[in-house]
Every structure is written in C-alpha cells, then in structure tokens.
Amino acid sequence: xxxxxxxxxxxxxxxxxxxxxxxxxxxxxxxxxxxxxxxxxxxxxxxxxxxxxxxxxxxxxxxxxxxxxxxxxxxxxxxxxxxxxxxxxxxxxxxxxxxxxxxxxxxxxxxxxxxxxxxxxxxxxxxxxxxxxxxxxxxxxxxxxxxxxxxxxxxxxxxxxxxxxxxxxxxxxxxxxxxxxxxxxxxxxxxxxxxxxxxxxxxxxxxxxxxxxxxxxx
Amino acid sequence: xxxxxxxxxxxxxxxxxxxxxxxxxxxxxxxxxxxxxxxxxxxxxxxxxxxxxxxxxxxxxxxxxxxxxxxxxxxxxxxxxxxxxxxxxxxxxxxxxxxxxxxxxxxxxxxxxxxxxxxxxxxxxxxxxxxxxxxxxxxxxxxxxxxxxxxxxxxxxxxxxxxxxxxxxxxxxxxxxxxxxxxxxxxxxxxxxxxxxxxxxxxxxxxxxxxxxxxxxx
DNA sequence: AACATTGTCCCCCTTTTATGGTATTGTAAT
DNA sequence: ATTACAATACCATAAAAGGGGGACAATGTT
Numbered sequence: 001x002x003x004x005x006x007x008x009x010x011x012x013x014x015x016x017x018x019x020x021x022x023x024x025x026x027x028x029x030x031x032x033x034x035x036x037x038x039x040x041x042x043x044x045x046x047x048x049x050x051x052x053x054x055x056x057x058x059x060x061x062x063x064x065x066x067x068x069x070x071x072x073x074x075x076x077x078x079x080x081x082x083x084x085x086x087x088x089x090x091x092x093x094x095x096x097x098x099x100x101x102x103x104x105x106x107x108x109x110x111x112x113x114x115x116x117x118x119x120x121x122x123x124x125x126x127x128x129x130x131x132x133x134x135x136x137x138x139x140x141x142x143x144x145x146x147x148x149x150x151x152x153x154x155x156x157x158x159x160x161x162x163x164x165x166x167x168x169x170x171x172x173x174x175x176x177x178x179x180x181x182x183x184x185x186x187x188x189x190x191x192x193x194x195x196x197x198x199x200x201x202x203x204x205x206x207x208x209x210x211x212x213x214x215x216x217x218x
Numbered sequence: 219x220x221x222x223x224x225x226x227x228x229x230x231x232x233x234x235x236x237x238x239x240x241x242x243x244x245x246x247x248x249x250x251x252x253x254x255x256x257x258x259x260x261x262x263x264x265x266x267x268x269x270x271x272x273x274x275x276x277x278x279x280x281x282x283x284x285x286x287x288x289x290x291x292x293x294x295x296x297x298x299x300x301x302x303x304x305x306x307x308x309x310x311x312x313x314x315x316x317x318x319x320x321x322x323x324x325x326x327x328x329x330x331x332x333x334x335x336x337x338x339x340x341x342x343x344x345x346x347x348x349x350x351x352x353x354x355x356x357x358x359x360x361x362x363x364x365x366x367x368x369x370x371x372x373x374x375x376x377x378x379x380x381x382x383x384x385x386x387x388x389x390x391x392x393x394x395x396x397x398x399x400x401x402x403x404x405x406x407x408x409x410x411x412x413x414x415x416x417x418x419x420x421x422x423x424x425x426x427x428x429x430x431x432x433x434x435x436x
Numbered sequence: 437a438a439c440a441t442t443g444t445c446c447c448c449c450t451t452t453t454a455t456g457g458t459a460t461t462g463t464a465a466t
Numbered sequence: 467a468t469t470a471c472a473a474t475a476c477c478a479t480a481a482a483a484g485g486g487g488g489a490c491a492a493t494g495t496t
Binding site for chain 1: 475477
Binding site: 106124127128129130131132133134135137138140141168169170171172173201203204205206208209210212213 | 319323324325342345346347348349350351352353355356358386387388389390391419421422423424426427428430431
C-alpha cells in the first residue's frame, strides 16, 4: 500500500560518509511518515540541490566537502528560510556548535545518537522544537551562564588593573594611561602583565576584544 | 523493601503552588531511583534550605515568592556549584528564559510537560544534559541566529581590510593574520595603515575597540 | 584615455609592547 | 607575627607595531 507522500516529512541528507549516509537512508526511508527525497556526498551548489527536491528537513554533516556544513547552512538558510537543518556530526567542540547555530541550524545531533532518537528529533524540529544531544544542550546552556560569570570576572582584576584595562579599551597607549593615572609607565607595564595573566591573553588587542565581547564594562 | 537511598537522585522542589508541588511529589517520590528530600513553598533563606537537604537536583518555580526563582538560582549556584537546577514554569517569555539560564539554571521545563518527560529530564541533567521543552529549545537556538546581522559602517572598508580587522578583533598579530590570509605581512601592514586612515584611529586597540563598541561585526 | 580603487609587496626607521625578572611599601587577613 | 595581596617602580632584551615612503597589476569609472 502506497502511503500518501503529501503527509511524509521530506528529508535530504548531506554526508560524505557513505556508510552513515546509507544507514540514515535505511533508517528513515523505511520509517512511516518519513521520506528521504535525496542525499548528497558534497555541498557543491547546495542551493540548487535543495531547490530540486525541496525537503522539509535537512540532515547536514558538519564536515561535508568541499567547504563545510556551516557554509552550506548559511547558503541554504539565505534562500530557504523555512527548511529546518539538523547538524549531524562527530564534533563536540564549542566553536563548531556555536558557528552552526549562528549560521541557522535548528538542531545539533552527535553521530552516536541512537536511531530512535534521530527519528524523534526530526519529528521534533517539524513540531517547532530544537533537538540537541544532551551534551550539546549543556554546552549551549553554559554559554549563557558563562556570560554572567564573566561580567563578574572583571572582579578578578584589582581596581588599578581595571583602570588600566579601561584605558586600553579607550585606545590609550601605556604612556597615555600612565599620564592619566599619574603613575609611572613602568607600573602600567606591571599591571598589564598581571592583566594578561588573569585574562589568559597576551596582547592589548586580545584583552580589549575579550573585555568588550564579554561586556566586562559598561 | 527499602531501596538504598545512596543510589537515589535526591530532589528538592521549590514551588508555591500546592497542587503542583503535590503532584510533583507524588510523581517523583514513588518513582524508583528518585527521592524527594524536601519541598518548599517559598525561597526565603534558600541557601540554608538547600544546605539542610543537599539535593542533587532542584526543581524551581520561576515565580516563587518572596523574590523570584531567578534570584534563588543565583543564590544557590553561588554556594552550591554542583547542584543542577531545572526551572519549572508556565512562562515562555524570552526574558525569563535567558535570565534563568544566565543565573545558572541547567534545564527549563514548561509546567505542561508530561510526567514521563519530567522524569526523563531529571535523569538527563544528572547525566550531564540540559533538558528543555521543545519551544524553549527553539528560542534558545534563535538567540544565536538573530545575532549575526552585519552593520553598515564596516562597508567603508574593503573586503580585505575587513578580513584584517576581523583578525585584529580575534586578537591576532600581523603575523598570524598574514598566515591566515596567506599573504605577506607587508601587505597586512598596508591594510592596517589604510584601516587606521579610514577609521581615524592609530593603534590596534583603538580600531578593535571602535569596531566592537559600534558593533561593526556580529 | 585618464583616473581611482583595490590587492599585493617592499624598505627604512622609530616607538611601543611583550616577557622575564626584582623590589619596596602599606594594608588586610590569619 | 607572618602571610598574602595590592600598588608602586625599575631594568634588560626581543618582538611587534607605527609612520613615512614607493611600486605595480587588475578593475572599474568617468
């Protein structure tokens, strides 16, 4: 008996690993309610590929050649805003995760995710959720807590160190800071060294960028 | 037969709604592997309360009197870093969600969550995950995508100049930028000079600070 | 055709930063 | 009383950045 395709969730898979691609295909194609409309081993002309088959959900390997799954996500999302893209990957590095999310991915599953969970996750995105592997979810959550922790982080700096950092953020040189604070430039040097130590950076730009990005001030 | 308490997940509930408090208690207390060690209808002296019973997981109503669940989370997290706190609430507003996450909540469940899902979620936090209701997860994800809207000011810089500025913002030195862009360090110097000209600054820190403060990127 | 812009590269010279130390004083905490 | 931290200051050396200049090919614009 032929199931009405209209009701199926149309899925496209992007993964250069044949084995994974096949097992995903096997899993999804024979699950009622799902339909794998296409799968690709690379993301060349990714927009064209998506246009051809207009899937509802895309499973995207984060390491797909020739560019990367993240680039592909940007490309796809630019042209097809309503598609939901689930990143599918072995990577658990924070950078990759946040880049993918910024690019517009809706979910983020590790490749070790059990089949049943994958099926659930696809249903979840269609229902408006954002499935994530537990460890990913934790990283995402931590992103927020870190932010507030870091606001207090400026407190690891002493008053004087904070004065100096503020000087840097205003674009001042050691000399200018020294004059403004009416202390020796040698003392400024000392503070700068301590600041770098505490902030785990080793240049003025890094310190400024970190302080501003993490909103230590203002 | 008495189950060894050592193996149970110790849970404390903070919720001023008696009905919910009771049903949660009923649900969890009679589920093997769980143990509701205490529940409270307010969060006065919340740290003391937690200290008394040392739970592994706390279910926290976001609206608990007299202050709020978010304040309570901050308080608890300050003293007990290892407790996992799941916010339990009817609210779906973004503000509340992000505030709670920043305060250090690990999970965020809507009160309409089915009992089985609640139990799963508690197991999930203990296992290092971050359970969220689907709609919450989506909001959290959206937080990231929204962020990457580019500004206009940076358009006074050429593509290459922007590449170099981005490098500066990442705290890179001339040398590192040169390597990343695969061009000579002398070329970087040229761009830097042009950037300073256009931005009316004369040091890396000034450029970085200006770009970040005025949100030229991201 | 002439001009402006962009991307690329090179030189010289000066100033500033980065990194590694050491040292003194006052104050707060144990 | 001893320890710990904060604020201050100095020295030496190497690495990096800043400021001035010039150059040339490829595009794009007028």
